[in-house]
Amino acid sequence: MFSADTHVLVVDDMMTMRKIVSKTVGEMGFSQISQAEDGRAAWSLIQEAEVPVGLVISDWNMPNMSGLDLLKAVRSHVKYQNLPFLLVTAEAEKGQVAEALKAGVDSYVVKPFSKDGLREKLEAVYKKRCG
Amino acid sequence: MSHFPNQVNGDVNIIFMPDNFSTGLVDEFKSLNKSWLLTPAIVQLMDFSKTIRITPSATHPLILFKNALKADQKYLFSMGLNSDLLKSIKAEGLDNVFLPVGSLTEAREKAGLRKDKKKMSVELINPVLGAAVKTLGLQANVEAKAGQPYLKAGQSAYDVGIAGVISLMSEQFHGSIVLCFPGSTFLGIYNSMFDEDNKVITREIEDAAGELLNIIYGQAKVELNDKMGHQLKMAIPKVLTAERLQIRSNGSSPIFVIPFESSAGPFHIEIETN
Structure with missing residues (x-):
């Protein structure tokens, strides 16, 4: 499912975290990486991208439209309901994890994370989607 | 069992x-x-x-x-x-x-066991301290070691060039956590995080102070809410920069300082509750 050509969309309101995640997935071999600074911008990009987005890595806590709301929008649209979606969050409280799983997130990674930690999560998403 | x-x-x-x-x-x-x-x-x-x-x-x-x-x-x-x-x-x-x-x-x-301000701040110290060490280690490859926390009296031992501030909001108390870096320490952390060699703090680099504090707060909040029963809410950090920042409190609450030594230089965290 994922290949070096997979279009990865990194969503975070903090420039630093967009840079960290983009750098990490770039080092993993992904060559097509886009960025959005909140859920609203990401949702527009998903719908308008010339090369379809193949993987979303989104922060949770963002102004305008949160990562959870972006996930809900994606899952409610027939065209994107199977789009692999990884949430990145500084929060890992029990209630929030349950809410994200209920909304259909493939996996989540808690900040701070190592490169290996992110890689493991992406592999888990890949396995889940490819059986 | x-x-x-x-x-x-x-x-x-x-x-x-x-x-x-x-x-x-x-x-x-x-x-x-x-x-x-x-x-x-x-x-x-x-x-x-x-x-x-x-x-x-x-x-x-x-x-x-x-x-x-x-x-x-x-x-x-x-x-x-x-x-x-x-x-x-x-x-x-x-x-x-x-x-x-x-x-x-x-x-x-x-049960009538209200905490005084000082006790509340002390309770925050360990989760914040642990989160700071973990965050810098995992996200920035910077090894940090905390010193003995103390009550703030007077100014910091060094010039603070950049600080991330986050407001603590819960039904039980309000307060703040301030992450304070000398400019050189912060540049060292940023350069280590991205394997770069920046010499000055730009707007893009400033953003990292907020993000680091955001991560530290998120970690500490889980422990405070899930394990200690607080109800701290999500918060968005602000970044302050100046050549010599003076962090002053408005209130009369005690401020605890956690000093750190790190491979990028010294820094400290201030915690206040009121």
Whole structure:
């Protein structure tokens, strides 16, 4: 499912975290990486991208439209309901994890994370989607 | 292994109740009551978050335990009851036996164990300290070691060039956490994080101070909310920069300083609650 050509969309309101995640997935071999600074911008990009987005890595806590709301929008649209979606969050409280799983997130990674930690999560998403 | 593991945390004893509090566990519960009564805890807090069933006959020993505590001027509360259990407890008029609360903090407050400002700040120190060390290590490859926390009196030992500020908002208290770096330390951390060699702090680099604090706060918040029963809300950090920042408080609350030494240089965290 994922290949070096997979279009990865990194969503975070903090420039630093967009840079960290983009750098990490770039080092993993992904060559097509886009960025959005909140859920609203990401949702527009998903719908308008010339090369379809193949993987979303989104922060949770963002102004305008949160990562959870972006996930809900994606899952409610027939065209994107199977789009692999990884949430990145500084929060890992029990209630929030349950809410994200209920909304259909493939996996989540808690900040701070190592490169290996992110890689493991992406592999888990890949396995889940490819059986 | 006990069906009722417990954890004494100062003046509170948290009792983790089993998934099925059945008649067969009543004797074990009764016998443990005696040892719980001997702990210094003023509040006995039964955590029912894993419980899906409470047999009616199991409520009798609760009443006995509550009465024994009352005679000793101690309190019994419960938290984590699911909506079905709450409904049946209400229907059977057992609210005043279980006394459900939303958090450990609420239980402490109802028992009249309000914390003073200083105690509250002290409680925040360890989760924040641990989160800072972990965040810098994992996210920036910077090894940091905390020194002895102390009460702030006067100015910082070095010039603060950049600081991330986050407001603490909960029903129980307000306050702030400030992450303070000399410019050179912060550049060292940023360069280590991205394997770069920046010489000046740009707008893009400033953003990292907020993000680092955001991550530290998120980590600490989980421990404070999930394990210690606070109800801290999400917050968005702000970044302050100047050649020589002076971090002053508006109020009269004590400010705790946690000093750190790191492979990128010294920095510190200030914690205030009011």
